[in-house]
Amino acid sequence: MPPHRVLLTGANGFVASHILSQLLSASHSVRAIIRSPAKAAAVKALFPTYSKHLDFAVVPDMTATGAFDDALKSEPPFDVVMHTASPFLYKAVGDVNGFLDPAIKGTTEVLEGINRVAPSVKRVILTSSFAAIGAFGLKDETGKVYTESDWNPVTLDLVKEKGDMGLAYRASKTFAEKAAWEIARKEGRGWELVVLNPPMVYGPLQHKVESTDELNESTARIWNLFLKEKSPDGELPPNGLPLYVDVRDLAQAHLLAMDAPGAGGNRFIISAGAVSSQQISDVLRREVEGAEERVPRGVPGKEGLAEGQFIADSSRARSVLGVRFRGVEETFRDLGVQLLGIERGM
Numbered sequence: 001m002p003p004h005r006v007l008l009t010g011a012n013g014f015v016a017s018h019i020l021s022q023l024l025s026a027s028h029s030v031r032a033i034i035r036s037p038a039k040a041a042a043v044k045a046l047f048p049t050y051s052k053h054l055d056f057a058v059v060p061d062m063t064a065t066g067a068f069d070d071a072l073k074s075e076p077p078f079d080v081v082m083h084t085a086s087p088f089l090y091k092a093v094g095d096v097n098g099f100l101d102p103a104i105k106g107t108t109e110v111l112e113g114i115n116r117v118a119p120s121v122k123r124v125i126l127t128s129s130f131a132a133i134g135a136f137g138l139k140d141e142t143g144k145v146y147t148e149s150d151w152n153p154v155t156l157d158l159v160k161e162k163g164d165m166g167l168a169y170r171a172s173k174t175f176a177e178k179a180a181w182e183i184a185r186k187e188g189r190g191w192e193l194v195v196l197n198p199p200m201v202y203g204p205l206q207h208k209v210e211s212t213d214e215l216n217e218s219t220a221r222i223w224n225l226f227l228k229e230k231s232p233d234g235e236l237p238p239n240g241l242p243l244y245v246d247v248r249d250l251a252q253a254h255l256l257a258m259d260a261p262g263a264g265g266n267r268f269i270i271s272a273g274a275v276s277s278q279q280i281s282d283v284l285r286r287e288v289e290g291a292e293e294r295v296p297r298g299v300p301g302k303e304g305l306a307e308g309q310f311i312a313d314s315s316r317a318r319s320v321l322g323v324r325f326r327g328v329e330e331t332f333r334d335l336g337v338q339l340l341g342i343e344r345g346m
Helices: 014-025 037-046 048-053 096-117 156-162 165-184 217-227 247-257 277-287 315-321 328-343
Strands: 005-008 029-034 054-058 080-083 123-127 192-197 200-202 243-246 266-269
Touching: 005 014, 014 029, 014 037, 014 247, 029 037, 037 048, 037 054, 048 054, 080 096, 096 123, 096 165, 123 165, 123 247, 156 165, 165 192, 192 247, 200 217, 200 247, 200 328, 217 277, 217 328, 243 247, 243 328, 247 315, 266 315, 277 328
Parallel strands: 005 029, 005 080, 029 054, 080 123, 123 192, 192 266, 200 243
Antiparallel strands: none
16 A cells, blocks of 8 residues: 555554554654644654654644644645544543543544545544443443444433543543544545544553653553552552553554555454453563562462453454454563663663
8 A cells, every 4th residue: 555644633642652653664644733842842853763754733722613724734635534632631631521522522623624624535543442332330231242333321411410530531432433423424525434442552652751650541550550669468459441452553453444445434442352450460570570579469370350241342353454462461561661661760
């Protein structure tokens, strides 16, 4: 396939940094959307050898009407848009609307902007989430095998009633994706929508952080619950959502989605499977030097997943996109080694 001209939103984020790296390595031309010139400079510094294939547009408020219109104008024109930007840092969001408004309006502004000014775009790849698929306790999930036909049953009334930030995040992904499909089904648009629905995303960082205080949400979970000021005799953390994917595999799925025949008009669960806190502990203690004296040991070798644990079917991603998933050891070994390096200031 010839190189694509790609617009990538949220390009300094955990997932998008890996997408950007893989796009540039594959000789695609990318315009990275960033919220400030300072962040653009930081991203540019990470890819000094790709200056001919990388340019930037600053969009400080992606909820503003026409926010992406200027950024979508390009020569040569864009044929692919990847929209990854959405809030997922609880400490940076003030209330439930801090999740809902940017996720929904940011998504609709990108898509409506394409319809207004970028008729050359043929495929739009939206980074949604398993949060838009799973029920997360809103109904019985015992033994459930989730597929792309499932939707989170959350409602806006429930979000307002509960005021819970986790519920608001899951609602934001659900409502944003539904809004995207509504626009994608309108007559006259010249592009296909592909939606990727990953669960927990783990693996090493591609973007630069100065300290463990700057970690994204899923990476901070591993740091805070397994490595930071812990001891081998401590309690294992609860499993949380055990479904996961390596960030590098999720990034690769975005690239595969640009050209895969039959991908248009479909959702894809991007998941390597389920992993328990015990399994994460076992990998960290076995594979990461310096982790054995701080990671809670639990009961080594025990599976650690709850009886009747729900799972997800990622066969569509494998067969249609051609995604191949890394194993548990590679994901958590690489992340653990990097986290201890960040602590040491390396």
